[in-house]
Amino acid sequence: MRYLVKISYNGSQFNGFQYQLEGRTVQGEVEKILGRMHKKPVRIHAAGRTDSGVHAREQFFHFDSDLKIPETKWQHALNSAMPDDIAIHEVQGINSAYHVRYHSHGKIYRYRIYQGAVRDPFEKGLKTYYPYAVSESKMRQAMSHFVGTHDFTSFSSAKSPIENKVRHIYGFELIKTDNGYDFLIIGSGFLYNMVRILVAYVLEVGQGRWEAEKTPAIIAAKDRTLVPKTAPAEGLYLERVFLDEKTRNEALENLKIPR
């Protein structure tokens, strides 16, 4: 039987999602627990990966099991074995031909910053400290240029082996919070480090280091060296993963973003 699992995790104490020989990873922790339950190795397959220190409020994986555990009991069985930085939100039986990686119809990432005269020890690992004054209107102006279909070469890691760097951004929203800002970005897919580079750039526009209206020219240049900064991992959250178009379109509608 194949099961689809919805999880969330706090990335602070993980060296990313993907299994590594050394270092604690989300996949490593989950596979260790499944292996113990099945008395044999069990491999999980995720909708996507997150880097070291990056969080997920919604992430999916699937795995195969021959254990005779009723579907309704799986969530509790897994949660009671999980460490306190991984939570299991849903477990459902699915078709054994289903592969979660091929069902992504888009994702939402959130990036959180906080401001203030001094660092807040209680935001450690949860939001990025950004004490500099930023202009909301300049940031919004820069952000608007990324919405639509663009080649994001200038805004993704040069190390990425992926050749096609065209992605579609449905929306890029700025939300004022009690102590800073959240950036919400909804896209068909994202390149390596893309969200963190976009946010680093937008914050610099907000600070006045770049002119917002030069954004289209930087996109058009397709040159990664123009935008050298990458915002830290700790502020980044994989917020939602859309496994079908209907869910994605509903989310876009709720956020009042054109499809």
Add this chain to the structure above:
Amino acid sequence: MRYLVKISYNGSQFNGFQYQLEGRTVQGEVEKILGRMHKKPVRIHAAGRTDSGVHAREQFFHFDSDLKIPETKWQHALNSAMPDDIAIHEVQGINSAYHVRYHSHGKIYRYRIYQGAVRDPFEKGLKTYYPYAVSESKMRQAMSHFVGTHDFTSFSSAKSPIENKVRHIYGFELIKTDNGYDFLIIGSGFLYNMVRILVAYVLEVGQGRWEAEKTPAIIAAKDRTLVPKTAPAEGLYLERVFLDEKTRNEALENLKIPR
């Protein structure tokens, strides 16, 4: 010159406030930084201690320095050297006869719990997970019995060497939060583990394991074995330390608590 310093810290990664030969402590980290600046050992003296995993939103210490740093530069100098789980909020020069430990006119502790079907990885270390249904009115009823002057032998660690276990509680308030409850307790002073034992007891009353109206009898019994539980450290915050009566009375007034 003697300086009085106001700090906050996230206790998750500390083995408590007080210096220990092994293990990371708040005092150890601060003294390491001061020692480096002064090129000799510098001892700090705090208003109080907190246990392993316990947080402080407001804590004070003082230290002596012969460095020629202007008072206004100290905060920045210290903050730039501090780890990201300690923040320096204020540094002021004080009379060299002042000792912060003898100027405590009361404290506020906060205890935070969250509820929900599953653990929240983003509350890890910040709030205690308490998934059981609790009655607000039963908890409030139990809490009201602790306000006033009482012998707290039944609600403090039996290990404590302090003989006089009489303390005055100005107020014990229950606050509904977005995902649970905060307990706010204001007192002249607190015995070892007292807040954590009180909260564990009140939660059990809320769950229906104890009758709220039996509380005065448990206080009167002066028997620590009656209330065996201690709530975990991670939900506990030293919220305020009052260094003079005026500040304390203002706080009580703002919270509408009789002096």
